[in-house]
Amino acid sequence: VRRLVVYTFGAIALLVAAGAAWYFATLYRPGPAHTGTLALTGATVLVGPDLEPRPATTVLVERGVITAVGAAEADIPPDATVVDLTGTTLLPGLIDMHVHLGAPEGERGAEMGPLQVPGAVADAVRFVPGTRRALLAHGVTTVRSLGDDHAWVLQLREGIRDGTLEGPRVFAAGPLFTAPGGHPVVTIGVDPQGDGVRLPATPDEARRMVHAVAADGVDLIKVVQERGGRKRRLEPIAPDVLTAIVATAHERDLPVTAHWGSPQDLADVLAAGVDGLEHVESRGALDRWPGDAPRVLVERGIALTPTLSVTEVALPPDVHRRLRQRVAEFYTAGGHVVVGSDAGMPGVPFGGGVHRELELLVDSGLTPREALEAATSAAAQVMRAPDIGVIAHGHAADLVAVRGDPLTDISAVRDVEMVLRDGRIVVDHRQ
Numbered sequence: 087v088r089r090l091v092v093y094t095f096g097a098i099a100l101l102v103a104a105g106a107a108w109y110f111a112t113l114y115r116p117g118p119a120h121t122g123t124l125a126l127t128g129a130t131v132l133v134g135p136d137l138e139p140r141p142a143t144t145v146l147v148e149r150g151v152i153t154a155v156g157a158a159e160a161d162i163p164p165d166a167t168v169v170d171l172t173g174t175t176l177l178p179g180l181i182d183m184h185v186h187l188g189a190p191e192g193e194r195g196a197e198m199g200p201l202q203v204p205g206a207v208a209d210a211v212r213f214v215p216g217t218r219r220a221l222l223a224h225g226v227t228t229v230r231s232l233g234d235d236h237a238w239v240l241q242l243r244e245g246i247r248d249g250t251l252e253g254p255r256v257f258a259a260g261p262l263f264t265a266p267g268g269h270p271v272v273t274i275g276v277d278p279q280g281d282g283v284r285l286p287a288t289p290d291e292a293r294r295m296v297h298a299v300a301a302d303g304v305d306l307i308k309v310v311q312e313r314g315g316r317k318r319r320l321e322p323i324a325p326d327v328l329t330a331i332v333a334t335a336h337e338r339d340l341p342v343t344a345h346w347g348s349p350q351d352l353a354d355v356l357a358a359g360v361d362g363l364e365h366v367e368s369r370g371a372l373d374r375w376p377g378d379a380p381r382v383l384v385e386r387g388i389a390l391t392p393t394l395s396v397t398e399v400a401l402p403p404d405v406h407r408r409l410r411q412r413v414a415e416f417y418t419a420g421g422h423v424v425v426g427s428d429a430g431m432p433g434v435p436f437g438g439g440v441h442r443e444l445e446l447l448v449d450s451g452l453t454p455r456e457a458l459e460a461a462t463s464a465a466a467q468v469m470r471a472p473d474i475g476v477i478a479h480g481h482a483a484d485l486v487a488v489r490g491d492p493l494t495d496i497s498a499v500r501d502v503e504m505v506l507r508d509g510r511i512v513v514d515h516r517q
């Protein structure tokens with residue numbers, strides 16, 4: 087009997103050790119923090135918030151921070167590591183303003199079978215290494231999580247901050263504020279009791295819940311206000327509850343962004359005083375902006391994340407064309423557009439979704455340079471993150487070098503040569 091006990095414990099110990107070894111081997115951990123000086127030479131550098139192209143410009147990076155743009159050869163310290171980026175364009179790392187990091191990637195309409203569940207769980211406990219890898223591989227160095235399991239996404243954000251996990255910087259809204267009969271509870275079956283949503287029934291409860299997630303350290307609040315379409319009615323948040331959510335968030339100095347559906351939903355969230363809008367996804371085709379919405383949005387400085395890459399997957403081409411027209415009207419009116427893909431939703435890949443969104447914004451009438459601003463400096467501004475999104479002295483060295491010239495052909499962003507995150511080279515395709 088004693089021998090059996092020893093064997094059993096031995097077998098369990100081996101399994102635990104194998105599990106731990108596998109866990110650490112597949113975690114995707116960062117290399118050492120950047121030290122010394124890195125000189126990036128030869129690239130056309132897109133400088134400043136306006137992405138002004140400067141050919142053959144040297145960028146110096148010290149301890150993860152940009153210390154010089156346009157350094158002369160004599161300024162390069164003799165012990166610097168020189169990286170020749172001739173033939174590439176160097177731009178700030180891309181920012182995806184709308185992701186769901188906990189969602190497994192998949193094709194539209196694909197259901198997760200029981201055989202995929204263990205893999206999904208294993209992925210979640212390792213904080214989705216494949217997702218973090220894919221984002222960086224596509225030059226996405228910052229993401230804004232808009233609807234993930236609250237405790238999980240804050241742990242992921244912390245792991246990346248403290249150097250335990252490699253990955254893009256994470257800004258997180260934590261749980262979605264919505265109604266029990268609303269999206270995403272009844273639409274895609276998000277657990278109403280789970281940590282991914284908050285369902286306040288009264289203004290008092292809303293205030294308590296916002297204070298609680300604010301104390302946990304979220305970067306913003308996301309509300310969902312959607313009545314649904316003719317096919318399925320959804321429950322919106324009551325106006326007094328919505329107002330309490332936004333007012334309490336503002337008390338805590340947190341911006342609020344809103345998922346909206348119909349023109350009435352838009353009116354509700356504007357009345358409540360939100361700071362940002364997600365999607366241009368009216369349950370009709372949004373044949374026109376309601377009233378003088380673009381002017382109101384511009385006046386209030388409300389940023390719009392059109393997420394055209396997710397609606398492209400879901401909607402017929404003619405409807406999608408109308409959504410792009412609405413984006414064009416908003417932008418022409420002076421509106422702030424930022425890039426968000428809704429990656430994690432079926433059919434929208436992490437990283438690749440940002441490249442597609444950039445192309446769709448160019449299809450909507452933005453110049454490639456304006457589209458890139460929406461994925462860099464403009465996005466950083468909306469996230470109140472002054473250290474990222476711009477190539478200038480003192481900014482974080484989150485950088486991406488792509489082959490060719492994305493200012494003439496936006497699809498050049500797909501041809502990633504090198505990616506730096508806080509000065510660490512995390513992707514390197516040099517021959």
Ligand SMILES: [Zn+2]
Binds near residue numbers: 184185186232233428
């Ligand atoms: Zn989303």
